[in-house]
Amino acid sequence: MGKSQNVYDNEIFFEGYKEIRKQENNYNILQEQPAIKSLLPDLKGKRILDLGCGYGESCSYFIEKGAQKVVGIDISKKMLEVAEKENSHMNIEYLEESMDDIDKLSGKFDIVYSSLALHYIEDFKKLLMGINNLLSEDGLFIYSQEHPLSTAHEKGQRWTRDENGMGAHYNLANYMESGKREVTWFINGVIKYHRTFSEIINTVNECGFQIEKILEPLPSEEDIKLIPKMVQDFHKPNFLILRAGKK
Numbered sequence: 024m025g026k027s028q029n030v031y032d033n034e035i036f037f038e039g040y041k042e043i044r045k046q047e048n049n050y051n052i053l054q055e056q057p058a059i060k061s062l063l064p065d066l067k068g069k070r071i072l073d074l075g076c077g078y079g080e081s082c083s084y085f086i087e088k089g090a091q092k093v094v095g096i097d098i099s100k101k102m103l104e105v106a107e108k109e110n111s112h113m114n115i116e117y118l119e120e121s122m123d124d125i126d127k128l129s130g131k132f133d134i135v136y137s138s139l140a141l142h143y144i145e146d147f148k149k150l151l152m153g154i155n156n157l158l159s160e161d162g163l164f165i166y167s168q169e170h171p172l173s174t175a176h177e178k179g180q181r182w183t184r185d186e187n188g189m190g191a192h193y194n195l196a197n198y199m200e201s202g203k204r205e206v207t208w209f210i211n212g213v214i215k216y217h218r219t220f221s222e223i224i225n226t227v228n229e230c231g232f233q234i235e236k237i238l239e240p241l242p243s244e245e246d247i248k249l250i251p252k253m254v255q256d257f258h259k260p261n262f263l264i265l266r267a268g269k270k
């Protein structure tokens with residue numbers, strides 16, 4: 024299987040992504056982050072590995088909540104530069120590594136965490152086996168990814184829209200065809216990997232985990248006031264978020 028693309032180091036992509044993350048309200052802030060953070064246990068004294076840590080915002084959060092040691096890895100130099108600048112701490116170590124090379128990492132962690140990065144990885148099974156190896160005996164794996172109903176998409180219009188431009192039906196196609204997707208997000212040719220829901224759940228199980236909780240967050244009424252198009256999320260979730268313990 025191939026190596027991951029490092030799209031966050033593309034100048035145009037990096038700037039586009041930065042604009043979204045600068046917004047006061049966005050899908051991360053309103054939906055994904057509260058949901059994934061709700062799955063974390065008490066972090067006091069915990070050793071945490073953050074895969075695809077990006078700007079390092081979660082790494083800082085873990086330290087604020089009492090984590091003893093945090094390691095953040097990311098494939099992108101540009102993302103790590105921001106992390107070093109904005110979220111450095113004596114107990115956070117940032118490493119420029121690809122999740123494809125998880126077997127290069129050593130040590131044991133109480134929690135392996137990853138927010139919206141695992142859909143960039145082709146070899147899901149290898150990654151999950153590597154995560155399992157890095158976890159302490161009663162360790163936890165907590166991650167979010169783009170929902171499989173989203174990653175299925177490759178071309179054409181995602182939505183059939185009503186007269187107000189609001190999504191009335193989601194146009195699902197090729198859901199049962201797992202594998203590479205090349206999509207346009209800021210630039211053409213952004214590579215992600217689609218896996219069906221059953222493939223994700225079965226792989227997590229087969230790699231030595233016991234699934235404890237799965238979340239598909241919905242917007243609140245307040246969220247919809249802030250971002251009206253979130254009403255579409257009642258047709259299709261955006262995120263799949265999972266917490267699993269080591270078996």
Ligand SMILES: C[S@@+](CC[C@H](N)C(=O)[O-])C[C@H]1O[C@@H](n2cnc3c(N)ncnc32)[C@H](O)[C@@H]1O
Nearest residue numbers: 027031075076077097098099121122138140143
């Ligand atoms: C959507 S961003 C999320 C960043 C961060 N987890 C957060 O929640 O703010 C995805 C991150 O995954 C990183 N990434 C993508 N492929 C990767 C790989 N193969 N190994 C390590 N990091 C990767 C990207 O560089 C990017 O920083």
